[in-house]
Amino acid sequence: MLDVRELTKSYDGVPAVADLTFTVAEHEFVCIVGSSGCGKTTMLRCLSGLVAPTSGEVTLDGTPIDGPPPDMAYVFQDYSRSLLPWMTVAGNVAFPLPYKGLSKADAAAATAEALDAVGLGDRGDAYPWQLSGGMQQRVAIARALAYQPRILLMDEPFASVDAQTRADLEDLLLDIWRRYRITILFVTHDIDEAVYLSQRVLVLHRPAHVHEVVEIDLPADRDQLTTKRLPEFGELRTRVLSSLRAPDPAGVTP
Amino acid sequence: MIRARLADAALALALPVLLLAAYDGWARTAGNFFFPPLSEIGATFAAEWLFTRVPTDLLPSVGRMLAGYALAVAIGVALGTLLGLSRTLSRALDPVLQFLRALPPPALIPVSLLVFGAGDGAKVFLIVLGAVWPVLLNTVDGVRGVDATALDMARSYRVPAHARLTRLILPAALPRILAGARTALAIAIILMVVSELVGADNGVGYTVQLAQRGFDIPEMWAGTVLLGLLGFGCNAIFVAVERRVLHWHLAVTGRATHARRP
Numbered sequence: 001m002l003d004v005r006e007l008t009k010s011y012d013g014v015p016a017v018a019d020l021t022f023t024v025a026e027h028e029f030v031c032i033v034g035s036s037g038c039g040k041t042t043m044l045r046c047l048s049g050l051v052a053p054t055s056g057e058v059t060l061d062g063t064p065i066d067g068p069p070p071d072m073a074y075v076f077q078d079y080s081r082s083l084l085p086w087m088t089v090a091g092n093v094a095f096p097l098p099y100k101g102l103s104k105a106d107a108a109a110a111t112a113e114a115l116d117a118v119g120l121g122d123r124g125d126a127y128p129w130q131l132s133g134g135m136q137q138r139v140a141i142a143r144a145l146a147y148q149p150r151i152l153l154m155d156e157p158f159a160s161v162d163a164q165t166r167a168d169l170e171d172l173l174l175d176i177w178r179r180y181r182i183t184i185l186f187v188t189h190d191i192d193e194a195v196y197l198s199q200r201v202l203v204l205h206r207p208a209h210v211h212e213v214v215e216i217d218l219p220a221d222r223d224q225l226t227t228k229r230l231p232e233f234g235e236l237r238t239r240v241l242s243s244l245r246a247p248d249p250a251g252v253t254p
Numbered sequence: 255m256i257r258a259r260l261a262d263a264a265l266a267l268a269l270p271v272l273l274l275a276a277y278d279g280w281a282r283t284a285g286n287f288f289f290p291p292l293s294e295i296g297a298t299f300a301a302e303w304l305f306t307r308v309p310t311d312l313l314p315s316v317g318r319m320l321a322g323y324a325l326a327v328a329i330g331v332a333l334g335t336l337l338g339l340s341r342t343l344s345r346a347l348d349p350v351l352q353f354l355r356a357l358p359p360p361a362l363i364p365v366s367l368l369v370f371g372a373g374d375g376a377k378v379f380l381i382v383l384g385a386v387w388p389v390l391l392n393t394v395d396g397v398r399g400v401d402a403t404a405l406d407m408a409r410s411y412r413v414p415a416h417a418r419l420t421r422l423i424l425p426a427a428l429p430r431i432l433a434g435a436r437t438a439l440a441i442a443i444i445l446m447v448v449s450e451l452v453g454a455d456n457g458v459g460y461t462v463q464l465a466q467r468g469f470d471i472p473e474m475w476a477g478t479v480l481l482g483l484l485g486f487g488c489n490a491i492f493v494a495v496e497r498r499v500l501h502w503h504l505a506v507t508g509r510a511t512h513a514r515r516p
């Protein structure tokens with residue numbers, strides 16, 4: 001579905017993304033892990049069409065991405081900056097919909113459904129700053145859902161909420177992923193989170209390129225307690241961790 | 255709650271009342287021709303400004319002030335938005351704008367009288383020229399300061415440019431724009447008076463100056479009091495509007511005036 005081929009993005013000749021190649025299949029949940037500053041955000045900005053790559057190509061269903069595509073939604077890490085404080089929760093969720101061609105009634109219905117899906121059906125009239133951090137990020141997720149994308153890009157969306165909220169949001173996201181049959185590409189620096197959520201983990205090294213792909217063959221039904229207690233879970237997270245820390249072969253590092 | 259509000263109002267009124275009483279007491283005993291007692295100023299105020307001179311002097315003054323202010327805000331926001339969005343334009347226009355900004359508006363009275371004649375045009379021009387700067391500069395800053403993440407969000411959802419401007423950039427810049435507009439309002443009132451000191455045949459400023467030249471001291475004071483009340487009233491209206499429009503900003507920045515008392 002999403003095809004990334006030899007993607008390179010340099011700033012002033014310094015590559016942030018170098019020769020990045022991977023694909024994401026329809027309905028797949030893929031996590032990308034990499035240390036801070038390894039070019040993950042730059043990569044996402046290229047994939048989402050916000051910036052043009054220096055070289056290489058990204059295609060969505062065979063169509064090259066040269067601007068934000070209509071079937072894609074992007075959830076930013078910093079919900080306090082991506083939500084507009086002068087709009088209500090419902091206003092924020094509905095914000096992009098008129099430009100997608102939805103009528104007022106359709107937009108209202110999509111907004112209500114998306115807010116219900118994230119458990120905020122009764123908070124549409126509140127303002128984002130009246131909600132907790134975890135709830136604000138749920139609003140951002142609802143906005144993405146109401147947009148009815150086929151693929152969701154998420155940039156460390158749960159990095160700035162507390163651990164309990166984070167676990168709840170992870171389960172909410174898995175539930176949404178199953179219910180709406182969307183494709184998710186999820187960037188995180190949290191190895192547990194990556195293993196818990198995904199079917200496949202791509203380990204990036206700096207400048208962003210795929211160092212290793214780890215298949216996550218855990219049972220499809222995940223649970224914060226039982227899944228994380230499985231011996232396989234521990235093995236997978238060790239594999240991802242060692243892959244993250246593995247030295248690059250000589251000649252590849254810049 | 256109501257009791258607390260009344261206490262607040264009483265506290266706010268205490269000093270003005272005290273000052274007025276002190277002035278009145280002093281003026282009655284001093285018998286200074288230039289400082290008549292309050293009763294005299296009050297009587298003149300009532301006779302002149304309630305409401306004989308309202309259509310002949312107050313309304314023309316306020317009309318010119320509002321026209322100049324509205325133009326200044328419109329030009330300031332429009333030009334400021336363009337400059338805020340385009341670095342190239344901003345660089346190209348900067349020297350000219352800096353020069354114009356450095357001109358003290360009263361220094362342009364002779365020129366504007368020549369260009370626009372002694373009518374309303376010259377006075378409105380003067381008000382615009384003085385009041386446009388705070389709006390313009392604050393709008394530029396406000397537009398430049400719009401959060402990059404919010405802009406990325408709008409772009410990633412394919413929100414078209416015109417909607418990004420009206421629904422994201424301008425609302426985000428609104429706190430700054432209104433801060434500039436508030437400063438501009440004070441300047442507009444000052445320049446309203448200044449513009450009436452030369453080449454005018456009506457207006458509050460004109461009346462005050464005429465009274466002073468004719469040694470009609472109570473009338474001079476009555477006009478001065480009116481100007482004070484006008485400035486105070488305009489600012490109060492502005493603050494009330496701002497509080498409504500920017501309720502979200504006040505809440506986000508923790509300056510909510512309706513915050514609960516401890």
